[in-house]
Amino acid sequence: MKRMIIFPVIVLYMAAFSWSVWQYQHPKPISSDQSKLLPTRIKQVRSAQSPDELTDWIRQAKRNHETISIAGLQHSQGGHTYLADTTVLDMTNYDMILDYAPKQRRITVQSGVTWAEIQQRIQPDGLAIQVMQSQNIFTVGGALSVNVHGRDIRYGSLLDTVESFRLLNADGHIVNVSRTEHPDLFRLVPGGYGLFGVILDVTFKLTEDEWYTEQTIALDYREYPTYFQQRVLDDADVRMHIGRISVAPDGFFKEMYVTNYRKTDRTIPIEDEPLKQETIIALPKALLGLSRYSEFGKNQLWSFQKSYFLKQSGTFQSRNNVMRSDSAFMDYTSPSRTELLQEYFVPVESFVPYIDQLRSILTTEELNVLNITIRYVERDESAVLSYAKQDMFALVWLINTETDAASIRLTKRIVQKLINATLDHHGSYYLPYYPFATRAQFQQAYPKAASFQAAKQQYDPEAIFMNQFYIDYFK
């Protein structure tokens, strides 16, 4: 009798044991982005090497009714590159330069190529990229999926510089997309966050590398819109521009300094100018570290950066070097805190009242803003999910926050206020960041969201390409 009872107990234990060991040996991989805020258990990561392989995976996913997310270096922070139980395509090894025609100033690269790799290749020929982010660490596929903008004020978004790209669509077919072939996809895929297929390779135009002099001046925020119009936009020699506004107690949302990069006729061969490497990390890193935790640190960082840039005035830089801004000093790891980006676009003429509103929100609310840089984007509605509905200033925020649920809720509440302020001024916000915005805010900022969704259903009816961003704002 005793043995008869113990037998099922042993079987039960053995079964539990085997199940546990199996689970232990087959953990589901976790995918997250640079913010580490939304770690998610995915099905698997597949590192893409060839179009054939990718085509097989898409067809396989279609057969098995599975979903696919597409990832580059995962700097998008809103779950654009993963989803629970999805297969994540890691495109970072899909990184060959396929064709390069320096005379025609054109290059074709696989989507996992980074801007840094392109710069290495084209700099000796005196060429430079037309539009990219301020840093060069991103992949081309990721940048096009966000349809990024940068410091250059004479081009629009990245899409403006693209001639064509090849897309592996939800049927497992490769289609050529340009302004004349599949023109609707040409407007959907850039800024489409990987929801229409895998961007295989991209052909885009390059420009000449040029010598710029750096020119930095300090000014009051109220002078900025006029200054920008007269001394920046109307001065054809100014090619790139970036501004900064104080988030330190000294000059909080009042003091600014702005840097113009003006074309010069310096005759030293630009091909001989080496690409700069990030060397001085310790000091800016220490100051940024100090500014994370104290008002004193914020003041120090602001005054250090300001005097540094003012002193830089008059120095020469190649276009390529302006387009490879430092980033290593911003790397940040903490078990309980993270750094988030936000970006708000506001029409040029609304800048002053907008800043006044931001100041009043942040005087009453506690948000650990580390810096804000300001760029300019020209009206550009070529992408369906376009953020530049008119000529806008883009304010890029770096925010330090704790990662526990209560802190994230608090940050969310304040960020939603900031987004509301932005929308009040007919602005919009940038999509590749943490999904703080409500659906209503999203729809107001992106009035064409409904047609984007309709197109998604048309091109990918079985929803093979899926990510957390789509679930958050469309489902």
Added chain:
Amino acid sequence: MHYPLFIRIQSMILMSSSVIFPFYLLLVRQIGDSYAQFGLAYGLFTLTSAFAYLGIGRLSDRFGDRFLLMVHTFGMALILLYVPIVTEISHVYLIQIIMGVLGALQKNTEKTVLARQDMAPTTIGRTVGHYHFKTSLWSAFGIIAAGYLIDFLTIGSLFYLISACYFYVTLRLWFSRPRPLKK
């Protein structure tokens, strides 16, 4: 309960728990991302134990020490199978609650068995001291051995090994000859 067997069983139990304890702490710390969560996990363990003692005392008199000890060892054998694959802090809390009950079973039984022994009032101290000596000795061996073992095993396999130990103890208890509780 047969006293020499009881000492052997308790030694194995204490050794097993000593082996995994430091690694279990590491695991809880890794899964949680703040000391507050760590504190909460440990507080839950103790709090559940506290209330569990109320019921366990009565159960012990009713079902006997051997049975309760078996519940403890079998429960530990099962729960330790879940520890290596746990990923969420809420599950850690649940494990802590279950372990709180299981721990209370073990501690209470330890005392009741000792209390039920026929001891002359003049030798109680010596017997209890002797009991602690033997079981602590095994714990010490366990802790030292774990330090060496972990170089060869993954933390996960250490939990599996100890789970198997607990299950072995369960079987030992099952097949031991029950003795009347009270003379």
